[in-house]
Amino acid sequence: MTIAADSILVLLDTTPDGALAKSSAALLGAASTVGTPVALVLGDEAAAKAAAELGAATVLRAPAPDSQVGVVDALVAAAALARPDAVLASHSVDGREAAARFAVRARSGLVMDAIEVARDDQGVIARSSAYGGSYTVTSTVTHGAPVITVRQGAVEARAEARPLAEITLEVAASGVAAATTGSVEVAEKTGGRPDLRGAAKVVSGGWGLGSKEDFALVEQLADALGAAVGASRAAVDAGFVPSSAQVGQTGVQVAPQLYIALAISGAIQHLAGMQTAKTIVAINRDEDAPIFEIADFGIVGDVFTVVPQLIAEIEKAKA
Amino acid sequence: MRIVVLVKVVPDTNAERTLSLETGLAERATAALVADEIGERALEVALSYADAHEGTDVHVLAVGPEESTTSIRKCLAMGAASATHVVDAGLVGADLGLTAEVVAAALGRVGYDLVLAGNQSTDGMGGVLPVMVAEHLGLPSLTNLTAVTIGDAEVSGTRLSEDAAVGLSAPLPAVVSVTEALPDPRFPGFKGIMAAKKKPVEVLSLADLGLDADDLSTSRSIMLTIDARPPRGGGVKITDDDGDAAVRLSAFLAENHLI
Numbered sequence: 281m282t283i284a285a286d287s288i289l290v291l292l293d294t295t296p297d298g299a300l301a302k303s304s305a306a307l308l309g310a311a312s313t314v315g316t317p318v319a320l321v322l323g324d325e326a327a328a329k330a331a332a333e334l335g336a337a338t339v340l341r342a343p344a345p346d347s348q349v350g351v352v353d354a355l356v357a358a359a360a361l362a363r364p365d366a367v368l369a370s371h372s373v374d375g376r377e378a379a380a381r382f383a384v385r386a387r388s389g390l391v392m393d394a395i396e397v398a399r400d401d402q403g404v405i406a407r408s409s410a411y412g413g414s415y416t417v418t419s420t421v422t423h424g425a426p427v428i429t430v431r432q433g434a435v436e437a438r439a440e441a442r443p444l445a446e447i448t449l450e451v452a453a454s455g456v457a458a459a460t461t462g463s464v465e466v467a468e469k470t471g472g473r474p475d476l477r478g479a480a481k482v483v484s485g486g487w488g489l490g491s492k493e494d495f496a497l498v499e500q501l502a503d504a505l506g507a508a509v510g511a512s513r514a515a516v517d518a519g520f521v522p523s524s525a526q527v528g529q530t531g532v533q534v535a536p537q538l539y540i541a542l543a544i545s546g547a548i549q550h551l552a553g554m555q556t557a558k559t560i561v562a563i564n565r566d567e568d569a570p571i572f573e574i575a576d577f578g579i580v581g582d583v584f585t586v587v588p589q590l591i592a593e594i595e596k597a598k599a
Numbered sequence: 600m601r602i603v604v605l606v607k608v609v610p611d612t613n614a615e616r617t618l619s620l621e622t623g624l625a626e627r628a629t630a631a632l633v634a635d636e637i638g639e640r641a642l643e644v645a646l647s648y649a650d651a652h653e654g655t656d657v658h659v660l661a662v663g664p665e666e667s668t669t670s671i672r673k674c675l676a677m678g679a680a681s682a683t684h685v686v687d688a689g690l691v692g693a694d695l696g697l698t699a700e701v702v703a704a705a706l707g708r709v710g711y712d713l714v715l716a717g718n719q720s721t722d723g724m725g726g727v728l729p730v731m732v733a734e735h736l737g738l739p740s741l742t743n744l745t746a747v748t749i750g751d752a753e754v755s756g757t758r759l760s761e762d763a764a765v766g767l768s769a770p771l772p773a774v775v776s777v778t779e780a781l782p783d784p785r786f787p788g789f790k791g792i793m794a795a796k797k798k799p800v801e802v803l804s805l806a807d808l809g810l811d812a813d814d815l816s817t818s819r820s821i822m823l824t825i826d827a828r829p830p831r832g833g834g835v836k837i838t839d840d841d842g843d844a845a846v847r848l849s850a851f852l853a854e855n856h857l858i
Contacts, residue, residue: 296763348730348740373726373743373760380727383696384734389818390695392725405823411616411722417623418823422815432761459739459773462755462766477761481857505858523780529612529721530637530779538857549612555831559855561848567838574831577851581839589845597849597858 281447283338284316288404289364291355292331293375294323294344296466300330302475303370303432308335310430312439314399315365320358320449322351328446335439338362342449347458350451351378356385357451364425366404368397371429379427385454389421395434404428412529412552433478434535467524473499476508476525481538482554484510484527487518488543488565488583495520497587498542504594510534510554512544528553542583546571563587600751600771601656602645603709605702605716605729606638606674608667612721623822624692625722627666634661634670637717639677639784641777645715646678646785648749656680658709662690662701668800675795676787682798683709687805689812694820695723697812699731704808706736711772713754718743718776729776739769745780 288311293301300321311317312335319336321328328339340358345351355378359367369379371393383390394406398418405420406428420426476482483505485498495515502509510527511520527534529552539557544550546562546569554560555574562575563583572578579586610616610630617626634642642659649655659674659682661667671682685705690697706714714733719726726743733740741747744756745764754775755768787795805812835851837844852858 293761301762352734373758376725376727377730377740377742380695380725380731381734384699384731387817389820390727391820392695392723392727400823409828410618410825414616414828415618416826416828418825419820420823421818421820424818426818426820456734456737457739457769459741459767459769462768464766465764467760467762467764530719538852547613548615552612556828559857560831561852567836572836573833575836576834577848578833578836579839579844579848580836581844585842586839586845586848589842590848593845593849594852594858597853 281338281445283318283362286315287318287362287364288315289318289320289358289362289367290336291320291367291369291375291378293370293372294327296464298323298327298344300327301370301372303372303375304331305334305438306433306435307368307370307430308439309437310397310435311368313437314397314404317439318362318364320354322354329444332444333441335442337442337445339444339446340449341446342451346461348374348378348381349454349456349458352381352385353454354449354451355382356454357449359386361447361449366397366425367427369427369429371431376429379429383427388424388427391419391421391426391428394428394430397428397430409556412533413535413556473502474506474508476510476527476532476534479508479534479536481505481507482510482527482534482536482557483507483540483542484512484544484554485515485520485542486512486544487514489515489520492520497583501540501542501587501591504591507538512547512550541571542587544571545569546574600652600654600712601658601710602648602713602715603658603660603706603711604638604642604645604679605714606642606659606661606670607635607720608632608661608663608670609635609720609722616722618825620825620827623825632666632670634673635717635720637719637777637779640779640781641715641717642674642677642679643782643784644747644777649678658682660702660705660709661685662698662705671800672795673787675798676791677785678791680798682800683803684800685803685808687812689805693812695725695728695731696817696819699728699735701805701808701810702728702732703735704810705803706732708808713749713771714774716774716776718778729774733774736774738772738774740774741767741769742776744775744777747775747777747781
């Protein structure tokens with residue numbers, strides 16, 4: 281079996297139960313815009329099939345390793361076989377770390393957190409955003425195949441399904457020291473709500489909600505809109521919601537179609553996590569809150585008055 | 600035990616941060632340089648351990664411009680015993696790859712039993728420097744930890760990734776990075792500030808480390824273009840005096856096909 285000359289090697293993350301991570305479709309989609317997607321799947325036959333359905337022209341498969349070093353060893357073997365024009369991985373914690381260790385070992389240039397990949401006459405380039413979306417930067421590497429991590433939820437391109445063409449990958453263990461993995465606790469799911477990362481709509485609440493109980497108002501509006509739930513750092517620090525809901529410079533950075541900020545003043549750290557949203561709505565009692573400076577629609581008012589009415593209006597509109 | 604804490608000096612996130620549209624480099628005039636806040640939490644982990652274990656030596660390593668000195672002194676005032684500052688004109692605009700080589704080389708010179716860092720800086724947001732350093736040094740990495748336990752000969756903790764919380768452990772030496780779930784750093788006291796003035800800070804250049812920033816045998820990332828996002832203007836702002844704000848917002852959302 282031959283591998284396309286313009287191959288883009290894509291490291292796909294797997295979930296604790298062995299399925300492909302949700303980031304896979306966008307990674308293979310991004311790869312298909314600049315070359316022929318070749319997936320590295322570290323898992324079972326079903327995961328390989330899923331990768332082909334998401335557009336991998338070739339699937340290189342090896343058993344799931346028990347450490348990050350094992351993932352990097354597999355990436356080294358896959359790159360030697362595919363001789364790709366670029367290597368893509370998710371900018372997830374697992375994906376970016378494997379990509380970065382690989383870049384060190386392969387002496388390749390590394391471009392982080394791309395929101396788009398493209399080709400110029402020299403090779404594959406990446407577009408990324410800096411300082412929470414205040415700047416857009418295009419980057420590439422001085423020579424060789426760039427190693428690029430891709431922000432989750434940023435790429436809309438999807439590749440066409442392909443029949444499974446699988447190559448079993450022989451992986452030589454590097455012997456680099458690795459940490460030992462013990463207990464694995466699967467992360468709490470967000471109920472029926474969409475994940476914050478990549479959500480089309482996000483409703484976030486701030487410290488002004490006042491308590492964990494009253495934060496339920498944010499969840500009710502989110503559910504009425506089919507939106508993900510976010511929060512400001514102040515709301516997280518106050519214990520209203522877990523830190524996984526934090527939107528901002530040091531939390532999740534989102535770029536949804538609609539972002540609704542409830543009782544959030546709009547500190548620079550928060551704006552850095554949401555200012556690239558297409559439409560921003562803010563409801564806050566303080567008419568001088570900085571969030572109003574970037575809101576497309578702002579209401580100076582009490583969230584506990586306005587939001588229940590808004591939910592009723594939304595239900596009416598949907599009926 | 601010698602714990603080396605990697606501290607990055609970054610533009611203060613509480614101020615407006617700007618990049619030069621000519622060079623792509625951070626403009627230092629607009630936001631003051633401070634020690635990155637997650638790095639300070641890593642330092643707190645090391646200092647707490649040192650408080651409870653006599654004979655622990657906490658050393659700070661920073662790679663950054665000359666103006667980093669103030670932040671390095673602050674780390675010493677918090678309680679670190681000594682510091683290394685790598686500063687070199689060749690490092691202006693250094694990418695992650697070069698920075699990791701520099702950190703690894705400096706660690707080799709300083710010596711370490713445990714390397715501690717923040718998981719992700721607030722400016723670059725890459726989140727990978729600790730594992731790159733580990734790869735250079737052939738060390739196990741325990742990164743993105745929300746809890747960490749340092750033992751005499753091993754380190755363990757809980758790694759938080761998108762899908763799971765995973766227990767990790769490794770014998771020392773190892774590289775550890777922590778998230779902002781770890782406790783807030785302590786404030787330097789007056790005694791600490793006075794003591795910091797006498798603590799040793801070794802300043803090193805690339806030549807001291809035997810590195811050459813212009814050596815292009817390793818591929819480097821390069822910036823091709825940079826654009827500032829057009830400023831976002833405010834839109835409609837209404838006051839809910841008449842009690843019809845929710846109706847008007849609902850109409851706005853419907854018009855924009857958001858319901």
